[in-house]
Each structure stands twice: as structure tokens, then as C-alpha cells.
Amino acid sequence: MMFKGMHIISMKNFSRKMIDHILDTAEQLEDIARNKEQSDILAGKILAVLFFEPSTRTRMSFETAIMRLGGNVLNLGSVDISSIAKGESLADTIRVVAGYSNAIVLRHPMEGAAKLASEFSSVPILNAGDGAGHHPTQTFLDLYTIRRESHLEGLKIALAGDLKYGRTVHSLCYALSHYGADITLVSPEELRMPQEIINDLKNRGLNVTETDSMESAIKDVDVLYMTRVQKERFPDDAEYQKVANRLKITPELLESARSEMKIMHPLPRTTEIDPGVDATPHACYFQQSFYGVPVRMALLALVMGAME
Numbered sequence: 001m002m003f004k005g006m007h008i009i010s011m012k013n014f015s016r017k018m019i020d021h022i023l024d025t026a027e028q029l030e031d032i033a034r035n036k037e038q039s040d041i042l043a044g045k046i047l048a049v050l051f052f053e054p055s056t057r058t059r060m061s062f063e064t065a066i067m068r069l070g071g072n073v074l075n076l077g078s079v080d081i082s083s084i085a086k087g088e089s090l091a092d093t094i095r096v097v098a099g100y101s102n103a104i105v106l107r108h109p110m111e112g113a114a115k116l117a118s119e120f121s122s123v124p125i126l127n128a129g130d131g132a133g134h135h136p137t138q139t140f141l142d143l144y145t146i147r148r149e150s151h152l153e154g155l156k157i158a159l160a161g162d163l164k165y166g167r168t169v170h171s172l173c174y175a176l177s178h179y180g181a182d183i184t185l186v187s188p189e190e191l192r193m194p195q196e197i198i199n200d201l202k203n204r205g206l207n208v209t210e211t212d213s214m215e216s217a218i219k220d221v222d223v224l225y226m227t228r229v230q231k232e233r234f235p236d237d238a239e240y241q242k243v244a245n246r247l248k249i250t251p252e253l254l255e256s257a258r259s260e261m262k263i264m265h266p267l268p269r270t271t272e273i274d275p276g277v278d279a280t281p282h283a284c285y286f287q288q289s290f291y292g293v294p295v296r297m298a299l300l301a302l303v304m305g306a307m308e
């Protein structure tokens with residue numbers, strides 16, 4: 001399998017074999033991510049970090065990942081003080097930054113931005129979220145979390161919250177289609193998963209059901225994947241307010257869940273998971289955010305050609 005030089009744009013580009021290989025590579029690197037072992041396999045390599053939207057975990061875990069492997073980070077920093085504020089096009093920025101680095105991590109509000117960037121880049125582009133489109137590196141860490149904390153094969157999972165604008169769930173459900181999952185989609189009517197994605201999933205042989213009731217959805221699942229309502233994607237605040245607090249997980253609600261059920265969330269959370277849930281054995285979202293480090297180490301080592 002040749003990952004060297006590959007752009008990471010959408011889960012649609014990955015076969016089951018490729019996904020399993022990335023997860024296996026992450027597992028090999030986990031002790032380095034935990035700082036129990038040292039490595040310099042990416043010494044001399046530079047990762048450029050271009051974030052046109054806010055981020056905590058994705059940006060910092062990519063930075064941690066390259067540094068734990070001996071490489072360096074080149075961070076664009078705030079868009080307002082770069083040439084982008086002078087009107088530079090994304091294509092030109094990418095052409096320039098590719099000359100300074102060995103790979104570029106890009107987060108952008110426009111759907112399709114990462115794909116576009118890949119057409120102008122001489123180094124691998126890693127899509128760190130393109131608007132409401134995709135977020136494949138989040139999906140690799142989600143799959144890694146599910147494999148470590150539950151099981152991927154024949155998974156019963158509920159995806160809940162903002163399924164319309166949530167790029168993490170868009171990417172995740174494509175990946176799950178390789179493992180034969182039962183998917184329950186839980187959202188208010190206004191935030192349903194786009195029909196085109198549901199059709200794709202059904203064509204890939206997945207069992208997909210939709211509901212707006214959290215109570216019924218959580219009874220029989222292995223994993224509940226909760227998401228934030230994506231305020232920044234709404235055309236106006238009034239529309240956002242109508243759905244903002246519709247779904248919420250509380251310790252009381254969890255009484256009807258299976259004891260081994262895990263709750264995941266890409267974070268940040270707002271009101272959708274009550275802090276009282278954090279102390280329950282179901283809460284898995286902070287482990288999940290740590291797993292971003294070994295997974296992003298694996299992706300960087302593979303696309304930069306330091307591992308095969």
C-alpha cells in the first residue's frame with residue numbers, strides 16, 4: 001500500500017484495507033504519543049498548519065504528532081495578519097506554502113476547499129475540515145477509538161445532533177460502511193442527515209434508521225456519537241435558536257442504556273452532554289481526543305513516507 005505523497009481529502013477515497021492499515025500504524029505509535037518512547041522518524045520534516053476556522057484539538061494534536069516524531073511545525077497563525085487578508089487566493093497560498101513544507105493541514109469554511117487545494121499542492125494536503133463537508137482525520141481517530149473502546153465489526157451506533165451540517169458524522173458514516181454497522185440517526189427534523197448521504201449508505205448495504213427520540217435510540221447501541229449543533233453554519237441566529245438545545249444527554253437518560261455503551265463526541269461540546277455524564281463509565285470523549293495524536297502521527301508518517 002502506497003500512502004507516500006497521498007492527499008487525505010475524504011473517507012470515500014479509502015478502502016477497508018487502507019483504513020485498517022492506518023489504524024494498525026497508529027497502534028504501533030501509541031506509546032510514542034504517550035511519551036513513553038521517543039522517535040525522530042520525521043526529523044527534518046515540516047508540517048504547515050493553515051486554519052481558516054477555529055480549532056483546538058485538530059490543530060494541537062497535529063502539532064503534537066509531528067513534534068513527537070521529531071519534526072517541526074510552520075503555523076500560518078491568524079488569517080487576519082497573513083496575506084489572505086490582502087485578498088490572496090487559496091490556490092496561491094497553497095502553492096507558496098507547499099514550497100516551505102512537507103505536508104499541509106488545511107481547515108477551511110468552504111466545502112471542497114481541501115480538494116481544490118490538492119490540485120495546487122506539490123505536497124500532501126490533509127483535510128482538517130472543509131465547511132460542512134468532510135473531516136477524515138477526525139474519522140480515523142473515531143474509528144481508532146471505537147476499535148479500542150468497543151468493536152468495529154457489526155457495530156450498533158447512534159449518530160446524534162446536527163447531522164445536517166456536522167462534517168464529522170458525514171465522514172464517519174462512510175467509513176462505517178466498510179464494517180457493516182447498524183446506524184440510527186437521531187436529530188430534529190431540521191437537522192436531518194442529507195438524503196444523498198443516506199442513499200449512499202443504503203447502497204453500501206448499511207441498515208439506516210432515522211428518529212428524533214434520543215430515549216429510544218440509546219437503548220440498544222454500542223456507541224452513541226453525539227455532536228454539537230454547528231452554530232456557525234446557520235443562515236441566521238433565530239434558526240439556530242430553534243434547534244440549539246433540542247437534544248441532550250443526562251445521567252438519568254443513560255439509565256436505559258447498556259452498561260458497556262460508550263459515548264463519543266468530537267468536541268467542543270456546548271449543552272448536548274450534561275457535565276454529570278463525564279463521571280459515568282459511558283463517557284469516552286476525552287480518551288477519544290487523545291487518540292487524535294497517535295492517529296495523526298500515523299497519517300503524517302505514512303504520507304511523508306517515513307513508514308509504509
Ligand code: ASP
Pocket residue numbers: 129135167168227228230266267268
Ligand atoms: N471539532 C469538530 C469539527 O471541527 C466538531 C465541531 O466543531 O463541532 O468539525
